[in-house]
Amino acid sequence: MRRLGRWAIAGAVLLVGRGQRRRQLPPPEPVVDAWEPAPRAELLVAGLLLLAAALAVAFIVIYAGGADTQLLGLALGLCFGTLAVASIVTAFRLTPPEEAEEPYPERFHSTEVAEVEQIASESGRPLTRRRLLGLTAGSAGLALGVALLAPVASLGPVFDTNQLRREPWRRGVRLVDSEGRVLRADDIELDTLHTAFPEGANPEILASPIVVVRVEPARLDLPVGRRNWAPGGIVAYSKVCTHAGCAVALYRAPHFEPSRPRPALVCPCHYSTFDPATGGTVLFGPAGRPLPQLPLAVGPKGELIALGGFSGAVGPSWSGVRE
Amino acid sequence: MIRRATRFLDERAGAAPFLRKALRYVFPDHWSFLLGEIALYSFVVLVLTGIYLTLFFEPSLKDTVYHGSYEPLQGQKMSEAYRSVVDISFKVNAGLLIRQTHHWAADVFVVAIVLHLLRVFFTGAFRKPRDYSVVMSVPIVGASLAVLVWGAGYPGIPSFEGRMYIAHVFLLPIAIAVLLSLHLLLVVARHHTQFPGPKRTERRVVGLPMVPGYVPRTLGLALAVAAVLVLLGGLVQINPIWQWGPYSVANGTNGAQPDWYLGWLIGALRLMPGFDVTIGDYTLVPNPFWGGVLFPMLVFAFLFAWPTIERRRTDDRDVHNLLDHPSDMSWRTAVGASVFSFVAVVFLAGSMDRIAVSVGVPYTWQIWIFRAGLLVVPPLVFVVTRRICSELSERKWSEVEPSMARE
Numbered sequence: 001m002r003r004l005g006r007w008a009i010a011g012a013v014l015l016v017g018r019g020q021r022r023r024q025l026p027p028p029e030p031v032v033d034a035w036e037p038a039p040r041a042e043l044l045v046a047g048l049l050l051l052a053a054a055l056a057v058a059f060i061v062i063y064a065g066g067a068d069t070q071l072l073g074l075a076l077g078l079c080f081g082t083l084a085v086a087s088i089v090t091a092f093r094l095t096p097p098e099e100a101e102e103p104y105p106e107r108f109h110s111t112e113v114a115e116v117e118q119i120a121s122e123s124g125r126p127l128t129r130r131r132l133l134g135l136t137a138g139s140a141g142l143a144l145g146v147a148l149l150a151p152v153a154s155l156g157p158v159f160d161t162n163q164l165r166r167e168p169w170r171r172g173v174r175l176v177d178s179e180g181r182v183l184r185a186d187d188i189e190l191d192t193l194h195t196a197f198p199e200g201a202n203p204e205i206l207a208s209p210i211v212v213v214r215v216e217p218a219r220l221d222l223p224v225g226r227r228n229w230a231p232g233g234i235v236a237y238s239k240v241c242t243h244a245g246c247a248v249a250l251y252r253a254p255h256f257e258p259s260r261p262r263p264a265l266v267c268p269c270h271y272s273t274f275d276p277a278t279g280g281t282v283l284f285g286p287a288g289r290p291l292p293q294l295p296l297a298v299g300p301k302g303e304l305i306a307l308g309g310f311s312g313a314v315g316p317s318w319s320g321v322r323e
Numbered sequence: 324m325i326r327r328a329t330r331f332l333d334e335r336a337g338a339a340p341f342l343r344k345a346l347r348y349v350f351p352d353h354w355s356f357l358l359g360e361i362a363l364y365s366f367v368v369l370v371l372t373g374i375y376l377t378l379f380f381e382p383s384l385k386d387t388v389y390h391g392s393y394e395p396l397q398g399q400k401m402s403e404a405y406r407s408v409v410d411i412s413f414k415v416n417a418g419l420l421i422r423q424t425h426h427w428a429a430d431v432f433v434v435a436i437v438l439h440l441l442r443v444f445f446t447g448a449f450r451k452p453r454d455y456s457v458v459m460s461v462p463i464v465g466a467s468l469a470v471l472v473w474g475a476g477y478p479g480i481p482s483f484e485g486r487m488y489i490a491h492v493f494l495l496p497i498a499i500a501v502l503l504s505l506h507l508l509l510v511v512a513r514h515h516t517q518f519p520g521p522k523r524t525e526r527r528v529v530g531l532p533m534v535p536g537y538v539p540r541t542l543g544l545a546l547a548v549a550a551v552l553v554l555l556g557g558l559v560q561i562n563p564i565w566q567w568g569p570y571s572v573a574n575g576t577n578g579a580q581p582d583w584y585l586g587w588l589i590g591a592l593r594l595m596p597g598f599d600v601t602i603g604d605y606t607l608v609p610n611p612f613w614g615g616v617l618f619p620m621l622v623f624a625f626l627f628a629w630p631t632i633e634r635r636r637t638d639d640r641d642v643h644n645l646l647d648h649p650s651d652m653s654w655r656t657a658v659g660a661s662v663f664s665f666v667a668v669v670f671l672a673g674s675m676d677r678i679a680v681s682v683g684v685p686y687t688w689q690i691w692i693f694r695a696g697l698l699v700v701p702p703l704v705f706v707v708t709r710r711i712c713s714e715l716s717e718r719k720w721s722e723v724e725p726s727m728a729r730e
């Protein structure tokens with residue numbers, strides 16, 4: 001037992017001695033500025049860190065028990081917040097406000113620049129046909145680049161352009177509303193906007209949705225050749241704006257006569273305004289061409305049917321698409 | 324302990340000399356230098372929350388019927404993509420918090436990056452040797468906007484299916500991250516700029532060293548950014564797509580109000596007079612091109628070309644490490660302010676419909692007021708800024724050297 005004690009003492013002395021020999025080195029020149037200790041600030045930081053830990057635990061508890069978004073946000077946000085305050089207290093109270101100096105890097109390394117040039121020219125010295133080699137290397141690189149990019153083509157067109165061309169409106173197709181009910185001519189009142197779709201077709205095709213409004217027949221002034229397109233003043237236009245393809249979802253119908261000139265179809269995106277009485281011509285706004293009109297007729301039971309396709313291309317005027 | 328760790332690193336990676344230098348790397352101090360850091364930290368939040376969201380989002384346009392906990396949408400037909408976002412918001416624990424934090428981070432990122440860009444422009448930080456770290460920031464901003472546009476459209480509009488989604492969550496973020504790291508590398512390689520002052524010269528940079536002073540400060544800023552974003556994400560609703568309902572071609576009003584940072588594009592689209600450039604039946608240039616493509620390209624081209632333009636004009640090929648006070652460079656400041664005011668007017672024009680509703684000025688008048696504004700405001704801003712600048716800098720110099728001013 002006593003022996004063990006002696007060993008322990010000897011070991012301790014050795015250990016202490018080892019440490020002391022290190023300490024005998026002369027202290028190095030200080031790099032960091034001296035700064036007075038701030039024990040109270042340290043306590044504050046410790047408290048904030050504890051609080052942050054508690055908030056993090058609270059987050060876990062809230063998460064496990066139902067995860068209310070507001071409480072979660074508060075717990076996590078405040079946790080980050082207390083940590084931020086702790087960091088900032090540390091920064092301003094526990095570190096010196098040093099003004100260290102450093103030289104900006106040299107403008108350029110003249111020797112190395114010269115050496116690089118030298119190495120390049122010396123390596124190229126045995127070459128006699130530089131132009132030829134350069135040209136062939138360039139063409140090989142270009143060809144390989146194109147070859148490597150070629151497989152991208154299998155992705156196919158990003159936009160399904162066929163969708164733009166599919167034409168669900170044909171002679172005799174009935175108009176239905178979004179619930180699939182057949183629209184009758186009597187359903188269309190003055191000053192209201194109806195959205196209609198071709199019966200039995202996919203309503204998500206670009207050319208499907210149309211707007212139907214009733215214009216006072218006396219007001220109608222359709223282009224030549226469209227005389228019989230508007231039974232009883234009911235006109236139909238594509239619902240897709242010819243500017244950038246938003247849905248023409250607003251109908252400006254003047255209920256107080258003098259303030260507005262006349263009823264108009266309005267697109268809510270950039271406010272292109274189309275006149276339903278004159279074949280969808282642009283009254284105002286950035287659209288470059290009229291809304292395509294759909295010829296209408298009234299069927300034997302009073303239902304609305306299409307007489308054929310649109311008067312022009314549906315959708316925004318991308319290159320090539322035109323009336 | 325630290326000695327052992329450092330030696331470990333040094334023996335394996337030869338890292339000690341680098342570490343020694345990095346620890347005392349000097350950061351000049353000015354509040355405006357924080358803008359770039361804020362952008363960086365919100366980008367980190369953006370990426371982390373984004374990664375979480377990709378685990379739950381389904382980029383598919385296949386039809387499905389909603390049978391979830393959110394009553395108003397019960398039984399509605401919608402795309403898988405839309406359903407997955409509604410589920411992230413209502414079914415996934417903490418999903419809504421992460422989603423809203425993601426969106427807020429995007430907004431803060433854009434604001435910070437734009438302010439940072441303005442700071443760099445007006446203080447002349449873009450001059451040699453930092454011209455290329457600035458030129459690089461233009462594609463960063465461009466790519467960020469592209470991500471946002473693809474993100475803003477989602478979910479459910481046809482363009483946001485599989486491949487576009489890959490661009491949003493994978494290609495563009497990686498591009499941004501790579502460009503951002505290059506940008507930071509270049510900045511560090513040539514050191515930060517500083518405002519002139521005692522001991523602060525073109526050859527010596529003065530400021531706070533990385534350790535011990537700078538690290539806790541910037542850590543504090545990073546944590547504060549995270550705190551604000553998470554608090555916003557938890558407490559302030561943003562982009563509640565469940566209220567707008569699933570997208571369909573026939574329902575224009577769904578989400579027709581784009582995010583605010585697209586306001587300048589919307590404004591440009593709305594102010595543009597309506598015409599298409601056509602040859603016969605062939606549409607050569609559709610109208611949205613002017614406002615939606617050409618206008619932003621011109622703005623980016625301006626930023627891109629500015630270092631060259633200025634070098635041509637001033638014939639100044641020197642290396643600059645000291646920043647300018649905007650008032651001392653009246654020409655640059657005036658041009659910048661005038662271009663900025665042009666974009667700002669277009670941006671304001673993006674909210675013409677709101678103005679019409681809240682102030683009551685008819686929309687048709689506003690179109691003409693804003694178009695006139697575009698012609699009048701920028702030159703006016705140019706002249707006024709130039710005046711203010713020369714006056715300010717005159718006053719400053721007369722304080723420094725009264726005799727000089729009197730002469």
Ligand code: FES
Pocket residue numbers: 241242243244245246267268269270271272285286287
């Ligand atoms: S999309 Fe209709 S006005 Fe632009």
